[in-house]
Amino acid sequence: MQNPILIGFMGAGKTTVGNALAKVLDQPFCDLDDAIEEYLGQSIPSYFEEKGEAAFRQVEKELLAKHLSTDNVLATGGGTACQKANQALLIADQRPVVWLLASDDTTLQNLSGEDWDKRPILADKTDEDLAKLKASRKRFYQDTADIIVQVDQKNPETIAEEIIDKI
Numbered sequence: 001m002q003n004p005i006l007i008g009f010m011g012a013g014k015t016t017v018g019n020a021l022a023k024v025l026d027q028p029f030c031d032l033d034d035a036i037e038e039y040l041g042q043s044i045p046s047y048f049e050e051k052g053e054a055a056f057r058q059v060e061k062e063l064l065a066k067h068l069s070t071d072n073v074l075a076t077g078g079g080t081a082c083q084k085a086n087q088a089l090l091i092a093d094q095r096p097v098v099w100l101l102a103s104d105d106t107t108l109q110n111l112s113g114e115d116w117d118k119r120p121i122l123a124d125k126t127d128e129d130l131a132k133l134k135a136s137r138k139r140f141y142q143d144t145a146d147i148i149v150q151v152d153q154k155n156p157e158t159i160a161e162e163i164i165d166k167i
């Protein structure tokens with residue numbers, strides 16, 4: 001079985017599900033956002049503030065390429081699959097790409113409070129803006145994924161089992 005790559009909007013649970021999946025599969029796990037922060041030596045929000053989104057996307061692209069060359073269960077960031085160059089890399093990869101699909105309600109629930117604040121892309125955004133951004137990214141996830149898993153009202157372990165059943 002090949003190790004899956006998780007994509008999907010912020011708040012879909014890519015990190016938690018990726019961890020659960022790696023545990024069940026007994027495989028190493030890599031969270032791309034964590035790898036980026038480790039590489040930068042600073043948090044993503046502070047890098048966004050200092051250098052802006054374009055600089056972040058450049059680092060994200062380089063680290064995605066690097067981590068696609070290692071055989072981990074990989075959780076991407078919410079915007080990773082929505083950059084054309086990244087999308088091409090993900091489609092070309094042999095591993096199953098899994099889209100964790102959450103409803104707007106689940107997304108809002110999962111992104112409340114601190115979880116909203118640590119996402120620089122959501123700074124000064126309203127719930128409506130979030131729904132619009134989510135809708136505008138849908139086609140990227142759709143066109144990149146081999147498998148779609150609905151995550152609403154499921155715990156990470158159940159989602160992990162569902163992914164394993166489908167790959």
Ligand code: S3P
Pocket residue numbers: 008009010011014033044076077078079080118119120121
């Ligand atoms: C982003 C999502 C974040 C992180 C960065 C940008 C986005 O990852 O990569 O803040 O553009 O959607 P999560 O999906 O893990 O929050």
